Amino acid sequence: MPVPIVGVIGGGQLARMMVPQALELGIEIRVLAEAEGSSARLAATEVGDYRDLETVREFARGVDVVTFDHEHVPQEILRALIDDGVAVHPGPHALEFAQDKLAMRRRLTELGAPVPEWAEVRTEAELDAFIAAHGGAAVLKTPRGGYDGHGVRIVRAGSEGADWFGDFDALLVEELVDFRRELAQLVARRPSGEIVAWPLVESVQQNGVCKEVLAPAPSASPRENEVTRAIAEQIASGLDVTGVLAVELFETTDDRVLINELAMRPHNTGHWTMDGARTSQFEQHLRAVLDLPLGDASARDAASVMINILGGPQHEAITDRFAAVMARHPEAKLHTYGKSARPGRKVGHVTVSGGNLDEVAYAARAAAAMFDDEESAE
Numbered sequence: 617m618p619v620p621i622v623g624v625i626g627g628g629q630l631a632r633m634m635v636p637q638a639l640e641l642g643i644e645i646r647v648l649a650e651a652e653g654s655s656a657r658l659a660a661t662e663v664g665d666y667r668d669l670e671t672v673r674e675f676a677r678g679v680d681v682v683t684f685d686h687e688h689v690p691q692e693i694l695r696a697l698i699d700d701g702v703a704v705h706p707g708p709h710a711l712e713f714a715q716d717k718l719a720m721r722r723r724l725t726e727l728g729a730p731v732p733e734w735a736e737v738r739t740e741a742e743l744d745a746f747i748a749a750h751g752g753a754a755v756l757k758t759p760r761g762g763y764d765g766h767g768v769r770i771v772r773a774g775s776e777g778a779d780w781f782g783d784f785d786a787l788l789v790e791e792l793v794d795f796r797r798e799l800a801q802l803v804a805r806r807p808s809g810e811i812v813a814w815p816l817v818e819s820v821q822q823n824g825v826c827k828e829v830l831a832p833a834p835s836a837s838p839r840e841n842e843v844t845r846a847i848a849e850q851i852a853s854g855l856d857v858t859g860v861l862a863v864e865l866f867e868t869t870d871d872r873v874l875i876n877e878l879a880m881r882p883h884n885t886g887h888w889t890m891d892g893a894r895t896s897q898f899e900q901h902l903r904a905v906l907d908l909p910l911g912d913a914s915a916r917d918a919a920s921v922m923i924n925i926l927g928g929p930q931h932e933a934i935t936d937r938f939a940a941v942m943a944r945h946p947e948a949k950l951h952t953y954g955k956s957a958r959p960g961r962k963v964g965h966v967t968v969s970g971g972n973l974d975e976v977a978y979a980a981r982a983a984a985a986m987f988d989d990e991e992s993a994e
């Protein structure tokens with residue numbers, strides 16, 4: 617087989633973390649980044665606008681398969697690539713359901729997958745009616761353009777959607793789910809159909825941003841593991857997803873699981889797999905989009921805990937703290953994304969794996985806390 621060339625659109629940390637895996641396998645990786653100095657700049661990187669058809673076409677010309685670091689490439693561009701004969705994974709017909717939350721809710725409902733009660737609303741009056749029918753509160757979402765909690769708000773009156781109704785024809789409204797915790801089930805699927813699932817994980821969100829991930833999800837019953845895996849596999853096949861699919865779920869207080877969101881690319885809740893699973897999500901994504909046999913996705917240890925490091929106003933670079941953290945926490949695996957540390961921006965993560973969840977969680981939290989601003993005052 618000649619050396620395959622994978623083209624990744626988007627130069628963020630997800631593209632960056634594919635690079636070492638591509639190097640190890642001897643796969644060539646090229647990135648179309650938004651700007652100079654992107655997180656993925658260590659790969660062969662071109663800078664260009666992913667919303668410009670000719671730019672994307674030119675980039676796609678030299679690669680065997682096009683895949684993504686984000687879900688924002690417009691459908692018209694993806695469909696033009698397909699017409700040009702380019703292999704695009706995941707394809708536009710699947711990606712549509714990760715780009716548009718209304719399309720996603722509609723399709724999952726058709727598939728019979730468990731979702732919160734939802735409606736498409738076009739006016740404040742329609743929103744008011746949904747809120748009244750659902751106990752006086754609901755969750756309103758913009759169909760497109762949301763991330764890390766932007767584009768999601770709890771509403772108690774139709775008027776609270778006024779600004780968004782101006783920007784979108786229709787909005788998604790959902791029941792306010794009474795959940796015990798949030799879970800994520802990741803799978804990878806090849807174009808030829810093989811699917812491999814990682815263990816179910818728990819994700820802890822803070823201010824709409826993933827703070828930590830516990831893998832596998834503590835005290836999940838065999839039944840819950842079975843159900844979440846079946847849901848993710850059903851979605852991956854039903855939507856013809858190729859590459860990594862992340863299904864974000866709610867575990868409700870009455871012991872059901874409901875699907876929150878889909879992502880069709882490596883996902884923050886899968887970062888632990890780099891150190892804690894036999895095949896990382898980045899390697900698996902490359903294998904899947906190239907239609908190569910998938911790797912063993914089982915956990916290496918009884919427990920892994922991944923904590924995101926967010927940029928703060930004080931410190932410039934995450935690497936400033938490396939020596940101190942490494943000295944105190946030799947068990948911690950540190951990952952940094954080569955990004956400037958704007959407040960709240962994901963700039964790296966820490967993973968600790970081992971035999972005992974409490975010990976692993978304690979060590980991961982302690983190591984990650986050394987990157988917080990308060991530490992610098994010591």
Ligand code: ADP
Pocket residue numbers: 732755757762763764765766768790791792793794798821824864876877
């Ligand atoms: P994003 O596109 O920013 O990831 P999500 O749709 O995942 O947005 O919502 C962000 C967070 O808001 C979720 O992680 C969850 O904590 C909360 N949330 C979303 N939908 C609901 C819902 N229907 N009920 C209760 N909480 C919700």
